[in-house]
Amino acid sequence: MKIAVFDVSHWHFPLYIPALKDPGIEVVGISDSASFAGARFSDLLNCKLYxxxxxxxxxDFDFALVFSRHSDMAELAERLIAKGKPFLIEKPCGVSLEEVRRIRNLSEKHGVFVSVPFIMRVSDLAAHLSPAAGLTSDGFQHLSFRFIVGSVAxxxxxxxGWMLDKGLAGGGSMLNVGIHFIDLIANLTQSPITQVSGQAHIYRSDVTVDEQAVFTCRNSAGQIGVIETGYxxxxxxxxxxxxxxxxxxRQSYVRGYANQFYAKSRTGxxxxxxxIEYNTDAYYPVFLRRSWADLANGRPPVAGLLEAERALAVIEAGYxxxxxGGAPEQV
Structure with a gap:
């Protein structure tokens, strides 16, 4: 399979390299609009830097990976869809719900496969919280996640650096890392989030995206989830x-921290x-390989533009x- 990679200076791109070195995979070209890391990755992958x-x-390529600035993603996605090229595109796939909805509609109209790496769906944690592990979707009563990452620096x-500018990035910590848990809550409960109350804070005067955020979400089944994020x-x-x-x-109470997973049954x-492995970096090559397998077998992606659209609707309502002032918003 011939692979094209767009804008390799994205911080997540190196995480995909193990999959890009799989047998039968050939990276035929990369681009780097930021002119930051392109030459290094061109040498590493022995491919042309465009x-x-x-x-x-x-x-000519068979599959693309899109890592562009959020403000450039939708336009590039539209061009790939017009060419009929299947691709993986990093979340959030655009800077607004309107952009993501537009490319989702286009991909469906033209029948183009598009996957979005909501990597929690292929994680050990999701497996431990699944119906196969005894946790049915209707049994969740409350879900709380805290994910605090490194500073904006x-x-x-x-x-x-464009990630610090809301006009180019669309949002900050909740959009960049919290979106994974918005999708995870919806997936675990099999019920869309319909209402959200949000709080956000910025610490650096030259930053326009949230460096800290807390969303309290309620889904259509009445289940409540809390997501806390920060840089x-x-x-x-x-x-x-x-x-x-x-x-x-209903079956148990579950908690985790560091690499620990603890579940206490309600039946004594x-x-x-x-x-288990909570390091989310490990799941990007897993997700990419799953995308290739889904495409080859004619299956829809494990997560795609519809899931991105639903998650971004929650993000925008929370913002x-x-x-x-935190007043509840309908999604």
Whole structure:
């Protein structure tokens, strides 16, 4: 399979490289609008570095990966759809719900496969919280997730300073990391989020995206979820984030932190504890390989533009709520 990669200076791109080195995969070209990391990845992947996205999209390839600035994503997605090229596009796929809805409609109209890496769907955590593990979707009573990552300075160091500008990024910590848990809550409960109350805060005077946010969500079944995000953790290569969760279910109460997973049954049975992989970086190549398998077998993606559209609708409602002092907003 011939692969084209658009805008490799995105901080997530290196996480996909293990899959791009699989047998039968050939990266035929990459682009780098930021002119930051393109030469290094061109050498690493032994492929051509194209001078622009326009040049790369004109070449022959079977599948594309899109890592562009959020403000550039929808336009590039439209061009790939017009060419009939299947692709993976990083969330949020655009800077507004309107943009994402437009490309979702176009992809459906033209029958183009598009996957969006909501990587929690292929994670060990999702497997441990699934019906196969005894946690039915209607049994969840409360779901709470905290995901605090490194400061906004990490984007500047990685050549992605545009992530600090709401006009180019669309949002901050809740859009960038909280969106995974919005999708996870909807997937675990099999019920769309219909109402959200939000709070957000910015600390640096030159930043226009949320550096901290908390959303309280209610879905159509009445289940409640709380998501807390931030660009506040003193991140290092060995210790990148603070992730913790707790969930109440009719069958058990579950909580986790670091690499620990603990579930206590409501029927008086002995509590269950184990260690699982919470490092979300590990699941990007897993998701990409799953996308290729879904495409090859004629299946829809495990997560795509419809899921991105639904999640972004919650994000926009939460940001409206935060701007209005936390008053609940309908999704």
């Amino acid at each position: 001078g622009s996205n326009h040049e790369l999209i004109s070449e 990490r984007y500047e160091r990685n050549g992605c 506040l953790y003193p991140s290092t290569a060995e210790d990148q984030r603070d992730f913790a969760f707790s969930l109440s279910h 049975e002995k509590a269950y504890a184990t260690t 409206r709520s935060a701007a209005n």
